[in-house]
Amino acid sequence: MDTARYRAEMSDEERAAITNAIWLCRDCHGLIDKDPLRFPSELLILWKEAHEKKLVDQIGKPGDVIRKFAADRELKSLGDLPLYAEQLIREKPDHWEYMLTAELLDFHLAPVLRKARDLSQGLIVKPSAPLPRDEIFTWLHRKVIELSEAPNTFLALIEEIKVSWGPPGLPGEAANINHVCQLFAQAADYLVTIAEEIRFTYLPEGFEGLARALVEGALFPLKRMPELAAFIRSIFSQDAPSGAHHFELVLELPEGWAGRVAREMQVAKNAFLRDR
Secondary structure, three states, X not given: OOOOOOOOOOOHHHHHOHHHOOOXXXXXXXXXXXXXXXXXXXXXXXXXXXXXXHHHHHHOOHHHHHHXXXXXXXXXXXXXXXXXXXHHHHHOXXXXXXXXXXXXXXXXXXXXXXXXXXXXXXXXXXXOEEOOHHHHHHHHHHHHHHHHHHHHHHHHHHHHHHHHOOOOOOXXXXXXHXXXXXXXXHHHHHHHHHHHHHHOEEOOOOOHHHHHXXXXXXXXXXXXXXXXXXXXXHHOOOOOOOOOOOOOOOOOOOOOHHHHHHHHHHHHHHHHHHOO
């Protein structure tokens, strides 16, 4: 299927859920299906929300009004979210916590991954900042340590994601899910920041290979970040998801990266000593 409204990353359960449905007359149904650019999914969601609000205001019971007020207040506290995430929070269908996690991971990671792609393609320009000569190797070693410690943060965050879903049999909290997804994206952005710092720090001649290796090492793990949301969606693409599932995010570095860094570090040291 290939239309402007089709989202390949959605699971079958998400597509079949009430949150992804809108009831229309036959004529409007045909008109909208034939023109997805004029009627994008965001517009349809807003139509649906506006109509539901009108019904609640006109014929809703007191409980409906209270629930809508509570949902509006919850969404306001969470800030800007994609419309589908807002729907999940409002309607809370079966397995909403997991589908919300996948949606918010994609949402919060998107600008980080875009920035990483721009940086790797040389589309970002900044003035280079020089380092004092006697601080160069201390600074470089610190960057290597920062890169080596990053995986521990992601492992801890994956555990926090599971905690945000709530205890077995009890619902999770949208605020907790959003918070940990934001933290996950911030940790990814930290890797981009390291790469950016290295890329735009002026290093002496002979350090070019080392700088390239470190930048590649910082950006390479980001390629696997979308796998977590995809894994969650894959579970709920089943008709009746059940059982235990295990996900392991392996933050790999480029093959032979450690040896390459060691070699380039020696090249840099030799160049540094020659220029003394």
